[in-house]
Amino acid sequence: MKWAREYFSGRKGAPKMCLEILSQYAKNEDNCKRGAIVFVHGAYQGAWCWKEFFMPYFSRIGYDCYALSLRWAREK
Numbered sequence: 001m002k003w004a005r006e007y008f009s010g011r012k013g014a015p016k017m018c019l020e021i022l023s024q025y026a027k028n029e030d031n032c033k034r035g036a037i038v039f040v041h042g043a044y045q046g047a048w049c050w051k052e053f054f055m056p057y058f059s060r061i062g063y064d065c066y067a068l069s070l071r072w073a074r075e076k
Contacts, residue, residue: 019068019069019070020046020047020068020069021047021066021067021068021069022047022048022050022051022055022066022067022069023064023065023066023067024051024055024056024059024064024065025059025064025065026059026062026063026064027059027060028059028060028061028062033062033063033064034061034062034063035063035064036063036064036065036066037058037063037064037065037066038066038067038068039054039055039065039066039067039068040067040068040070041067041068041069041070046069047067047068047069048067048069049067050065050067051067055067
């Protein structure tokens with residue numbers, strides 16, 4: 001995750017971007033991981049829109065879930 005922090009924080013000449021990452025890990029009873037799902041919101045939304053229903057559901061059936069909030073930061 002070090003690369004993501006450096007890239008999205010605007011270091012090393014990369015574009016400045018605020019990135020919020022919510023995560024919820026697999027919680028199924030048979031401890032079988034199926035992979036990972038990355039949720040990306042649409043306009044006028046954020047990572048929060050996935051947190052209440054979608055992330056708990058998919059983590060229960062064995063997926064690690066990550067939701068991103070993408071907001072471009074503009075320098076004045």
